[in-house]
Amino acid sequence: MTKNTQQQTERAFASSPCASPDLADPEQARDVARWRKAERSRLRAARLDMTVASRQDKGADMARHLDDLLQDRFDGAHGLTVSFYWPIKGEPNLRALMVQLHEQGVQIALPLVETRAAPLVFRRWTPETRMVHGDWNIPVPPPEAEQVTPDITLAPLVGWDDEGYRLGYGGGYFDRTLAALSPRPVTIGIGFESARLATIFPQPHDISLDFILTEAGLRIAKDTR
Known part of the structure; x- marks a missing residue:
């Protein structure tokens, strides 16, 4: 965000949303x-x-950085379930890494909307999975695919900030899902360096991510141990 844009945005508020004692002000x-x-x-x-x-x-750069992160912090994700996403609308394409990790024995999942305004459901994916059209016409595993719970989940980023907050598509599905999962999975945001914002003005429902990766590398890293 440019300095002028940030100043114009901040002037729209009586006080910064990040500092306000009442973030629920209508x-x-x-x-x-x-x-x-x-x-x-x-x-x-x-x-x-x-x-x-x-x-x-x-x-391709993001896929390499993500593979490095999984190797360094999670022993290559062996024995874990990692939820990816099917890329749409110019999102970073990590499908080659999905195949690679599957071949290395990592269980891969994809999220899908099965009930509107409810947490996402995660179903197992393999390169042989017969995909069907889901919500917003996104390819997803079929209903008969095994339902799983992810240990690590990737979140495509429309925007992101240095506090680890994610600007998504506005449906609230990701935050709603994280709030419902117990234990909560490790969260990794995937987005472009150019999508970095000074702040997303986080609100009470927003959940900060554990890691954020861009083509420049690991940008946010919290202690998840």
Whole structure:
């Protein structure tokens, strides 16, 4: 976010949403919602403006950084279930790493919406899985695929900030899911370096991620031990 944009955004609030003692103030929440909607549109447009070759190169860099993180912090994720995502609308494509990890014995899952306004469901994926069209026409495993609980879950980022907060698509599914899972999985945000924001103005429902990775490498890393 440019300095001018940040100043204009902050002037829209009587006090910073991050510092306010009452983050549930209805007027403030409406201001944050309007700002987030505008930022989503801007960041998604910028992502789609990238050339295909640029997105592919950045995605390959992210896959390498993610593989390194899994090796260094989680013993290669052996014996764990890792939830990926099926890339849409210019999101980083990590499908080659899904195949690689599957071949190394890691159980791979994909999230899907089975009930509106409810937590996501995770179903097992393999390269042989016959995908079907799910919510928003996203390819997902079929209903007969095994339902699993992830140990590690990846979250595609529309935007992100240095506190580990994620700007998503606005449906609230990811935060709703994390709040429902016990134990909560390790969370890894995947997004472009250009999607970095000074703040997303976190609200009470927002949940900070454990790690954030971009094509530049590991940007946020919390102690998950």
